[in-house]
Amino acid sequence: MKNQSVRDASRPPGMADVARVAGVSAQTVSRALAGHPNVQEKTRAKVLAAVDQLGYRKNNAARMLSSGRSRTIGVVTLQTSFYSRTALTLGIERAAQEAGYAVSTATTASLDTSAIEASMLRLADQHVEGLVLAVPLIHVSRQIEQLTRAVPTITIDGSRTPTTEVVAVDQSLAARLATRHLLDLGHETVWHVAGPGEWLDAASRAQGWRAVLEAEGRTVPPELKGDWSPASGYRNGLILGRIPDVTAVFVASDEMAFGVIRALHELGRRVPEDISVVGVDDIALAEYCSPSLTTVAQPFAEMGALAVSHLMRYIADPDASPEPASVEPTLVVRASTAPARR
Amino acid sequence: MKNQSVRDASRPPGMADVARVAGVSAQTVSRALAGHPNVQEKTRAKVLAAVDQLGYRKNNAARMLSSGRSRTIGVVTLQTSFYSRTALTLGIERAAQEAGYAVSTATTASLDTSAIEASMLRLADQHVEGLVLAVPLIHVSRQIEQLTRAVPTITIDGSRTPTTEVVAVDQSLAARLATRHLLDLGHETVWHVAGPGEWLDAASRAQGWRAVLEAEGRTVPPELKGDWSPASGYRNGLILGRIPDVTAVFVASDEMAFGVIRALHELGRRVPEDISVVGVDDIALAEYCSPSLTTVAQPFAEMGALAVSHLMRYIADPDASPEPASVEPTLVVRASTAPARR
DNA sequence: CCGAGCATTGGCATCGATAACATTGTGTGC
DNA sequence: GCACACAATGTTATCGATGCCAATGCTCGG
CATH class of the missing domain: 3.40.50.2300 (Response regulator)
Known part of the structure; x- marks a missing residue:
């Protein structure tokens, strides 16, 4: 029973508005929405009703600022239309979506360390909580290493840094x-x-x-x-x-x-x-x-999913020991191969 | 001469830190960095030096919260690996990057109105300043129309809503x-x-x-x-x-x-x-x-670029009259066509 | 030599949500 | 029946940058 009451004219409703309508405090709204345990079922219902009535949507910018969590991961890929890149990105995107994370992408035209650095920085500036590097790291600069230390990072190509987890196909x-x-x-x-x-x-x-x-x-x-x-x-x-x-x-x-x-x-x-x-x-x-x-x-899709799930684990507990993961490819025999002629 | 001083231990440096080091106020730092005209060259230099010294990077979340500008655009595409999707997304990404915008993507598994709505909402939640819809709008729901009214939107497939610009290949x-x-x-x-x-x-x-x-x-x-x-x-x-x-x-x-x-x-x-x-x-x-x-x-690349440039114009001036743009395809003759046999 | 006017810069409130702490209310054990 | 624990909610400070307005300092014309 959605419905955006009359006050459409002004800015979108904030948590305070919801609180007012529900007759509780902003904090309670926050807790109710975050699924915090200590909230009475009745109160939560009131809050949800108010949310529904006002068409309230959380303000990600504010949430990010105060909690530091952006619910976003970044993906660095090469600027090409090769199938592998596409399929992999797709897998990552889907998995991230399911995990409730948004995906921000930064493509790099070259494999220069500086270009990759720039892409990573662009994503870091958006406060991604994790990073998937789907490009080979030819040279791991000090800058890159620092970044991977600050932001949980998974590499897909298999390139390693001292602070990176690896997900790869064998x-x-x-x-x-x-x-x-x-x-x-x-x-x-x-x-x-x-x-x-x-x-x-x-x-x-x-x-x-x-x-x-x-x-x-x-x-x-x-x-x-x-x-x-x-x-x-x-x-x-x-x-x-x-x-x-x-x-x-x-x-x-x-x-x-x-x-x-x-x-x-x-x-x-x-x-x-x-x-x-x-x-x-x-x-x-x-x-x-x-x-x-x-x-x-x-198995690009699985690889994307695996990368994301590892990243989630890594984000949740940055101290967990990195454990490299890998998935297996399979041979598909079609018509381009035949027994050798004798 | 970059260098990230000693205070690495704590959180990343903020504008206040830069201000302190440069011996000016935070506002001045903001202005200097935003390229505001009324800042003395000498001051700007001091600020830049301090920025450099501290390895300061702007906090996008805060900027977004206070200014409302996220410097991000969203792209909605279908969850497929078809070339057209890939090539187009690539073009958009590159153009956006050049325009100093980040790109957030939301892929949808189906073309249901509700699925597309969900994708758009996900992006809206991230406060994208503009939206590129690269999927056909089968049915334009009230929700979608409201969104396109709130967020400057370009459609690529050619689907129209009352409040949408269209970029298309003929x-x-x-x-x-x-x-x-x-x-x-x-x-x-x-x-x-x-x-x-x-x-x-x-x-x-x-x-x-x-x-x-x-x-x-x-x-x-x-x-x-x-x-x-x-x-x-x-x-x-x-x-x-x-x-x-x-x-x-x-x-x-x-x-x-x-x-x-x-x-x-x-x-x-x-x-x-x-x-x-x-x-x-x-x-x-x-x-x-x-x-x-x-x-x-x-011309997928040009199309992406065109979409982004129109979106930029639209973002800058939401009241400008929408003018549909289109680019022309070209025939490439190869070996799969031959004169009819008589 | 003085005031108007402009160029620069600083102070304060603000965006919207959350963390930490304070407070009220309720149940339970002795 | 009283105190103490714990559940439920409210209050206040905070995140980091920006917009608005005030304040300073400087130049130039009369």
Whole structure:
């Protein structure tokens, strides 16, 4: 039975107005609304009725000022439209929303320490209670370390600072799944198009790939490097396609994999008949590419949720010992991989 | 020469601390920092020095409380990872950042009026100075209208309320470009896979497509409907591929177009030899699909920037007459379209 | 040489909610 | 039946910056 009485003309109703209408003090209103135990059921009802009648909404600015709690977390990401960023941010946002937290985002155009610092400062200025860093920290400046000390921070890429918790997908496992899948199909060895070196997950994938090959005693081909973009995948595909030995490629992201496949196609190498390709991420389009893309699915949503839940715990008790968390990727076999021809 | 003196132990320095160090009053500090004209250069310098020395950062909560200005805008989007959403949000974020505004986001899982209301309220509670609605307003509730009256709001989808400015891409033009391109290639007529009916831009595209066909006196095939997802494109592709007449299809988004092409491929209809396909958006992968996708590029970044600049103007002067703004899409011809066979 | 007028700066109240403390009222044990 | 504990509510100070108005000091014209 909502209803915004007559006094609409002036400013929005404050706690004092609610108190007046309910016939109690402002403090009681505060307690009733905060769910404080020591409030009579009758009083709480009166307060709620008054709130409803006036259409009262708490003033976050004031609450923040006096209590220091903003019920907001900040997210730092790179200014790109890659699927991983989007999916992750989405997961974080949803989880935060469910936890009753608002999300403020600050994107950075580059990975410079100073740019990241600036993003973190922008968020700190908004008094976020926690921070999720979804970018790699190339160099941890003194400023950054101080910030992570002051604001509970979770890093997603896996970059560590002395005062940061880490939530990550086991990227090495992702790589091992992909590589082993290709070896199981009978390929002699597997080539790799890696992500940019600054990204720890790119490095972990490369490392996992290398580990499997070495464990199996296969020759380890030189590593090719991309920048996550389809275009960079394409460039590397043009190289791979010209090397007769290549029969299997593990690409560090689906988007690059699309580029690789496209290049191979142009060079007349068929996928998967001549060359098998595996990506990482399981973007929505992976299934609808020709051929549909075998890939390692990343549980972005869960990761976002995990990051938020850890952050909440960390916020609630900053002294709790940081415990790194990780979730597991899963292999999704589609049509871009096939047994090696003999 | 930054430096955070010794008094780190206690709480962060406030304006009073700066004032003390600089040997002036808090007001003067406020004025100096706000760039107020009537402050002596010498004083301002002293203040800045003190700020620097203490590592002072303004307290946004307090500023917001006393001045009412939060320097934050809110964005409401749908909880999806479609490219258009991502790209647009990115553009808004970047533009806002440049304008010195922070961005708070609230995603909604559904398009229910009540869900959107909730998102808007969440943002309103954070005292955003302006709002960007990037979701279609199916039904404008009283609550929503009141909110848009209280908070300057820009809608991106094109949905209008009595008190809202609109920024949009000319979607009808996008559709006309695509359709005409296909007709110019000699196709008898063009089929259309539309987006969900709730979305105004989907409707505009359908309308533009229909207009061109009618203007040219072509038969207007029945309209197929998708939900923006690749999967829905695939389903519609399975239908289109079974209709012998079909030689040209205009799909309302690239992601759906991928699905359509995939389905046609599976049915043995070649693209573009048998059927030409045009999408909308120009996602990064469009160029790396096989065949590379002809599409209508949407200037998402500019749109975000335009939305923000209009919002700034609107915030600065809420009484200014709303003037709808629009930007133009451009056709990008790639390999998924070819002349009709005779 | 003096007062008007402007440029600078300081004091005080204020925004809205909350924490800490004070106060009233109620029940219970001995 | 009295004191003491505890539950329920009210009072006051506070968070940090800003707006408004007053006060100071300086310059310039007459």
